[in-house]
Amino acid sequence: MRFYMVLLGLMLMSCSLALASDPSPLQDFCVAAPNTPVMVNGLACKDAKLVQADDFLFRGIHLMGNTSTDVGSKVTPVSVAELPGLNTLGISLARVDFAPWGLNPPHTHPRATEILTVLEGNIQVGFVTSNPENRLITKVIGKGDVFVFPIGLIHFQRNVGNGYAVALASLSSQNPGVITIGNAVFGSNPDVDGDLLAKAFHVDKNVIYEIQSKF
Numbered sequence: 001m002r003f004y005m006v007l008l009g010l011m012l013m014s015c016s017l018a019l020a021s022d023p024s025p026l027q028d029f030c031v032a033a034p035n036t037p038v039m040v041n042g043l044a045c046k047d048a049k050l051v052q053a054d055d056f057l058f059r060g061i062h063l064m065g066n067t068s069t070d071v072g073s074k075v076t077p078v079s080v081a082e083l084p085g086l087n088t089l090g091i092s093l094a095r096v097d098f099a100p101w102g103l104n105p106p107h108t109h110p111r112a113t114e115i116l117t118v119l120e121g122n123i124q125v126g127f128v129t130s131n132p133e134n135r136l137i138t139k140v141i142g143k144g145d146v147f148v149f150p151i152g153l154i155h156f157q158r159n160v161g162n163g164y165a166v167a168l169a170s171l172s173s174q175n176p177g178v179i180t181i182g183n184a185v186f187g188s189n190p191d192v193d194g195d196l197l198a199k200a201f202h203v204d205k206n207v208i209y210e211i212q213s214k215f
């Protein structure tokens, strides 16, 4: 009986670890040390005695991103690369600016769930569930609305108005990662074979070459 209780306890422990996006910290903080050759899961810690308030500070999230991009949106990340104090804390954020009808194209964060808060404008948000249903969950949301994109699922945001829109995304990883579907599938280095993609997408190879030429 006791053996089974121990076994159950161990299983529950490993379960909670497996469900967490980023591992939990084992100290108050572990400010990312710049230029260390040490390879760990995350970034090595700066000497705690040398840590300053500025290590936990990022300035400028009020500044509008330049939305003159091919898709009309601009993401300003505040992850561990921009804010070293986030190292090991399992959290980060990003500002997303949208030109009128600007799009944050379909993408996924391999390591994070995302909570999006709309600060200005009307934004169509959506994500698609995994196989086999591939159900599209979508909605137009506005100022003050909060929407969640579950970890790993492909999602998008589009400004559905003639004005400017801005949102703040909170993410459950210090380093959520971004895989933009178009870039990964049609813009890889080197290209994925055209015949392969033609078969995968049920189209002529020339259609694939045309799309590849745009990424």
Ligand SMILES: *[C@@H]1O[C@H](CO)[C@@H](O)[C@H](O)[C@H]1NC(C)=O
Pocket: 066, 067, 068, 069
């Ligand atoms: C925004 O980006 C565009 C395209 O890269 C550039 O031409 C323009 O000068 C930028 N605007 C500002 C205000 O930086």
